[in-house]
Amino acid sequence: MEVRAAENDLEAGRAALMSGWSSGERPLVMVRGKGAFVWDSQGRRYLDCISQAWAMNVGHSHPRVIEAAERQAREIAQVRSNYGNEPILLLAKRLAELAPGRLNRVAFSLHGSTAIETAMKLAMINRPGAGPFLTLFDGYHGRTLATMAVSWPHPNNKFAAFQRDPVRVPQAYCYRCPLNLTYSSCGIACADLVRQSIRKGITGRPTALLMEPIQGNGAQLDFPPEYLKAIRQICDEEGVLLIWDEVQTAFGRIPAMFAADYYGVVPDILVFGKAIGGGYPLAGVVARDDLEEFGPGEDALTFGHFAPSAAAALATIEVLEDEGVFENCKRQGDYIVNRLRDLQQGYEIIGDVRGPGLAIGVELVRDRQTKEPATKEAQEFYELGMERGVIFGTTRYGGLGNVVKIKPPAIITREEADLALEVFEDVLREISGRSRRN
């Protein structure tokens, strides 16, 4: 029989728990997850279009992932990182085989933020004395001190005493082009802003260019493939290291193991996280094998080689490869994006629909001509979706806050995709009706 915690104990826990998360949300307790769904303590079911922070690409409670993590936990869970453990070594081998080009050297961490810091330290070792990092507008790289600093400017930032600003460059935001040009007649002119910033925006050279190949947190923004290629070329020509933050994109959010494979662009350092553990915490970097590496003690964390997470990751990779997850990601992603573009014909509020795969963003505007952001409406989407049993993602801080995200597990079925779309349209109808009345 299922035994649940007493409501007053949960209430006391809630009162004790510190939170840096946004306030004002309903106090839900999630108690179960299976496939593309999660259930709260009241027994309500939600279609999880946020994959619990975009981490559950193979779905909740995948039996192969649970089995692998459980088996490892029974053998040995924690091994100090100066000793080897089997799953971590097998995973390092597997990632070096899978990652493209010369990305053959692997380091692990438990969070995307700390993995980004590993990448930043690696770049600093290889560019001693170089200047600040270069980043893109609306980029997001984590919540540790260093990664907050290299993300979009945090509102009311209280941490500046221990942070260093990057040089931020406008990104290829085609729907709102920073140069007021139109894709593709623009010739990707915005890539040259990166070159100009390398040459003129910094005294000396930047330590590296740190960017997401698809901006998840900012405005769920995918870039034209030519832009990614042009930036790679600029970095090569200018002698600048390129770090791709694939914490969101790797392992099935888009139809490939890595965005580097999907776009045919290989960074010098690639950072992964979130989905690799299939629900267990794991992150890390794969770096070019000719880079100088860490000295003793320069990158060691207590749980950095956590064996159950590594075992879960090996199983997750097998699931991605054996169970047609990338194909499904493409099939369902294309289906949802096409249906959303159909809806765009009927709903003025839909300004732009973006993919690829299941990295789907819908930018809402009050007016198609002025593109005035429909920020309040996008924020309402979350509540109205929850009432109807679907968790949609919103953008809260980076970007304009007017993008609704649909990023379910990549094992989502056609019926589940239809459910997400049905609820999306229902909410859209309600929100459009309201903004017409206002």
Ligand SMILES: Cc1ncc(COP(=O)(O)O)c(C=O)c1O
């Ligand atoms: C692109 C990107 N980089 C880094 C991070 C930080 O990862 P974590 O929250 O695991 O530290 C995130 C988390 O949302 C992310 O989306």
